[in-house]
Amino acid sequence: MFLKGCPLQCPWCHNPEFINPAPEIAFYHSRCVGCGECGEVCRDQAISYATPLRIIRNRCTVCGLCVEACPARALEFVGQEMSVEEVLEIIMRDQHFYEVSGGGVTLSGGEPTVQMEFISALLKELKARGVHTAIQTSGYFVWEEFASGPLPLLDLIFMDIKIADPREHRLVTGVENTVIRENLERLIREFPDKEVVVRIPIVPGYTAFAENLYALSSWLEDIGARQVVLLPFHPFGISKAENIGRQVDERLPRKSLCQGSF
Ligand code: SF4
Ligand code: SF4
Known part of the structure; x- marks a missing residue:
């Protein structure tokens, strides 16, 4: 749990999606079918198709309307009370x-x-x-x-x-x-x-x-x-951080290091 x-x-x-104590919205780029429903329902102009991160976080109020509207489950809540x-x-x-x-x-x-x-x-x-x-x-x-x-x-x-x-x-x-x-x-x-x-x-x-x-x-x-x-x-953690719009430390390697490496 x-x-x-x-x-x-x-x-x-x-x-990284569990650092913030509040519920957040994650965006999974690979699931998106580009239907545009999320942009239609968002009242806060927080959806942008120009960015691969999709959500403009400082505008998003985490209302969840886009999550409900998305037919591909490309937007999902992380966390619930x-x-x-x-x-x-x-x-x-x-x-x-x-x-x-x-x-x-x-x-x-x-x-x-x-x-x-x-x-x-x-x-x-x-x-x-x-x-x-x-x-x-x-x-x-x-x-x-x-x-x-x-x-x-x-x-x-x-x-x-x-x-x-x-x-x-x-x-x-x-x-x-x-x-x-x-x-x-x-x-x-x-x-x-x-x-x-x-x-x-x-x-x-x-x-x-x-x-x-x-x-x-x-x-x-x-x-x-x-x-x-x-x-x-x-x-x-790197891709999970990107899904919630969290900044990723560029110094982290993008490859796994298996146990045999040590
Ligand atoms: S959660 Fe609400 S405010 Fe945030 S992007 Fe979705 S519809 Fe817009
Ligand atoms: S509603 Fe979902 S599938 Fe449609 S554009 Fe938005 S994120 Fe992509």
């Missing part, structure tokens, strides 16, 4: 698959802990139904809120660690890493029985420096991290 909203702004984000009950109803349709496979639900995003109250309520319902629960988080949250809310209801925690140097971390992601480091240290020290997997995205030009990786690995060893995974960079 992907939740919208993230306090970090990593240029390589593989889910839902209650815990509505989400639960969808999740539990796959209950038999969870039982047979031993799988379950992973909260991802965006940054799921931005909606701490919501995920706590959802996790409570999932645990009451015996569903395995996991979270993918940047670790950028208020410890007390996390520890008293979702933490006891989580079976597995994936936490991403990116850049060792606090100033560089702020420069690249928009926030310092002090809180993230403290949260991971507390998680490992105070909850040794929790399964915690630390993940390091290997991004050329940002994290894939020997100096950064040595610093991170030596710190992770010091704090007793037991499982660390290197995430190879892939460029899926």
Whole structure:
């Protein structure tokens, strides 16, 4: 389950459509049949056929009229407001698959802990139904809120660690890493029985420096991290960012880097 909203702004984000907490309209150029319906219905002159991005974002009010009018599903909403009950109803349709496979639900995003109250309520319902629960988080949250809310209801925690140097971390992601480091240290020290997997995205030009990786690995060893995974960079986020009219960092490679590259 992907939740919208993230306090970090990593240029390589593989889910850039989940950074903004509000619903957005995505445009899929390859599906467009050029019928012109979207331009007919838009009241805000926010549709332009002159640009491959189609929507002029600073005019768009996200009213959704073009989405309704498009016969090719080339325009779609990303994100919608839902209650815990509505989400639960969808999740539990796959209950038999969870039982047979031993799988379950992973909260991802965006940054799921931005909606701490919501995920706590959802996790409570999932645990009451015996569903395995996991979270993918940047670790950028208020410890007390996390520890008293979702933490006891989580079976597995994936936490991403990116850049060792606090100033560089702020420069690249928009926030310092002090809180993230403290949260991971507390998680490992105070909850040794929790399964915690630390993940390091290997991004050329940002994290894939020997100096950064040595610093991170030596710190992770010091704090007793037991499982660390290197995430190879892939460029899926680039086209997804373009679909929602988000600026793409030109320094990012447009090719996948497979695990064997490292
Ligand atoms: S969402 Fe509304 S304002 Fe935005 S492009 Fe579509 S019709 Fe126009
Ligand atoms: S309504 Fe859909 S298919 Fe028609 S021009 Fe607009 S985006 Fe393309």
